[in-house]
């Protein structure tokens with residue numbers, strides 16, 4: 081470990097003083113409680129946090145493992161838990177959502193208003209023939225309408241599947257077909273970064289591609305009012321569908337295992353999987369992690385910058401913060417419009433106290449801030465912040481330090497939350513008032529989560545040794561199955577190699593030899609073997625980004641090599657314009673020497689390729705399988721329609 085990684089940051093006294101989980105003793109006590117009586121622990125929390133229409137009598141049913149059931153005979157409704165319950169508790173006039181549109185207009189909705197809007201849409205969906213168990217695809221931009229659409233589905237027991245508004249017609253079609261959705265909720269257009277982008281037009285195209293015959297209705301929200309085609313008998317303007325609908329709607333009380341939603345993984349590693357989540361167990365963990373990881377209090381202003389098209393937007397926008405009666409920001413736009421100070425300005429304007437974003441956003445904002453003072457966080461008043469969070473990819477120590485110092489004013493703890501679409505909520509994460517922090521480490525499992533690092537046979541490896549990240553016991557918000565493909569579920573997550581006993585996360589990890597802290601080393605298929613030395617790609621990426629003078633972003637993959645077995649290939653975005661020719665050669669040499677010094681000569685990349693940017697999925701994750709093809713010099717055959725910036729593939733063709 082480099083020096084930066086061994087530096088410990090103790091929890092700030094003021095955060096610790098009032099935290100739900102205050103100090104490591106409190107954390108350890110919860111861990112011990114779960115260890116002593118696993119079901120008792122989760123049962124206690126499920127009773128304390130979730131409102132049940134019919135209480136459960138059994139916590140965990142493992143009779144058909146790995147298809148675990150939680151709280152199976154309990155009945156509840158997720159939308160009741162998020163909305164009615166808060167109104168009944170006297171929070172009707174409290175602001176639930178502060179929405180900021182791309183252009184800066186701000187709209188606030190209270191819990192009462194959100195409940196009314198949800199009920200109207202729930203009634204409208206019922207009027208369109210949507211029943212419990214039907215699937216509804218939501219293809220819409222960030223906004224109150226999206227949250228209302230999800231809540232309305234939950235209210236009537238329809239299973240929603242949100243498809244991120246940046247996906248192509250083909251990707252949308254694939255998802256609609258796979259879910260067998262009956263109805264699609266969309267908008268005419270979306271506005272991002274000052275541009276109007278079609279939504280309804282893409283739905284039309286998707287539906288003509290075939291395979292979506294189950295769709296009988298498309299509800300269209302008017303966002304910009306620009307021209308769209310409406311197909312008679314199928315397409316209905318949202319306003320017309322809502323007209324005359326009552327503002328109250330009896331919730332459909334569903335079994336705890338009822339599928340609340342299907343969500344497709346981002347597809348960084350292969351064909352996206354339709355992850356099926358439950359209602360009861362999912363909601364419990366959404367609430368519990370929002371409460372403990374973000375220490376969410378009644379007067380906090382919470383901002384999760386994720387899109388509702390990703391699981392982060394489900395758990396930490398639509399369900400967790402609302403079920404706790406919090407106030408949250410929903411943002412339509414992008415971090416760089418009208419300039420790269422947008423996030424900092426919004427934190428200042430809305431006095432955000434808890435801020436949760438992704439390393440990819442932080443890295444790009446660092447790059448912008450370093451070349452333009454005006455968009456540097458120091459040009460804004462960020463003193464309202466008390467807790468910062470990170471999710472989606474490993475955050476390298478250099479970006480962590482910048483986030484801590486410049487955004488958090490060196491006073492806010494950073495919760496580096498490791499989790500997945502499949503896990504429903506945080507799995508390994510610091511708790512802000514308890515866990516001493518180490519930049520680049522997601523620290524310790526959330527209380528009750530039994531994470532471990534094992535070898536290929538499933539045996540736990542000693543601390544200090546890298547291996548495969550697994551979870552030893554089922555947990556309430558875990559994936560229930562892959563929609564329509566239970567065999568793939570078993571093979572992917574409970575493989576025979578581990579006798580079907582361990583949940584395989586698909587990521588590699590290493591625990592610190594002294595503290596037992598976890599560091600994610602990258603996807604397991606990203607482990608490199610160079611002349612017999614095994615190395616995580618993440619370590620090399622971190623070293624490259626640690627060269628803060630030069631490097632803004634880096635991705636590392638392996639390619640076959642005759643002499644070393646595998647060769648390291650690095651893709652680098654510099655803080656200065658992309659170099660070519662002799663300049664590129666000189667910088668490549670400088671970077672090799674740097675990595676050699678940081679990690680060791682064995683880790684020096686053989687090829688270095690420079691781009692203005694890296695190929696990313698729409699959720700901002702680096703497309704590693706694509707980079708592997710580029711590194712090998714193969715033609716790229718993967719679907720690049722989900723790429724944010726296909727043009728840069730050409731630049732990356734040249735290796736130095």
Ligand code: ATP
Nearest residue numbers: 345346347348349472473474497498499500501600
């Ligand atoms: P697919 O499964 O289709 O390849 P994906 O894994 O990118 O897509 P998600 O479920 O959105 O889809 O992402 C989960 C993954 O993101 C984790 O398995 C891990 O690789 C990475 N990740 C998320 N948070 C962190 C974190 N805090 N530290 C390190 N890695 C993280």
Ligand code: MG
Nearest residue numbers: 345349500586
């Ligand atoms: Mg994954």
